[in-house]
Amino acid sequence: MRRRPVMSLLFICATLLGYTNALASGPGVGGRRVRLDNEPGGPYLIRAVTSPTPPIIENFNVEVKVVSAETGHEVLDAQVLIKAEPVEFEATPLSEIASHDFAPLPTEYAAHLPIPESGLWLVSIQVESEWGYGEVSFYQQISKPSNLGAIVSIGAPVGGLLLLMLTFFWLQKNNPATADRVN
Secondary structure (H helix, E strand, O other): OOHHHHHHHHHHHHHHHHHHHHOOOOOOOOOOEEEEEEEEEOOEEEEEEEEEEEEEOOEEEEEEEEEEOOOOOEOOOOEEEEEEEEOOOOOOOEEEEEEOOOOOOOOOEEEEOOOOOOEEEEEEEEEEEOOEEEEEEEEEEEEOOOHHHHHHHHHHHHHHHHHHHHHHHHHHHHOHHHHHHHO
16 A cells, blocks of 8 residues: 555645745736736837736736837837835835846836735836836735635646546456456
8 A cells, every 4th residue: 555655745746846836926927917008108108917917915017018109119228117106005115127138028128016015006107218208007906915726726636636546546446347357
């Protein structure tokens, strides 16, 4: 009966490895949500996408695409600043310079804002380049992290696979045709 310890060890390893991957972060990881799409801000049309969905404490990313409203071309040499200010409570406002280096697409800008508290935040995007200055904003609810989602997303497939394997082994052990061949 060495199968039980081996199966238990495999289950624990799969759970721990899966949980680590579930906590990955960065732009585009954990679902994305378009917050603004071609929103006019000064001489620009600005698209803002947030991730993950839903945003949680310490894990909030904003991707920004800046297009000249006049020419329709992407603006690649702008200074993009992303700010977050609490709306209904006292907390320190945050600001980060967005860069191409952090963005999933090389023509976009992105920044990570490690928002420290849950609640409603006003997120502002300020853009400045040779075309001029523009600003847009949106409200964002930040949630407390929940381990339940990670547990369910990892535990359900692993548990289902384990149940399937146990059923297979039970059927093999209790099948009269295989019992006759063994004896």
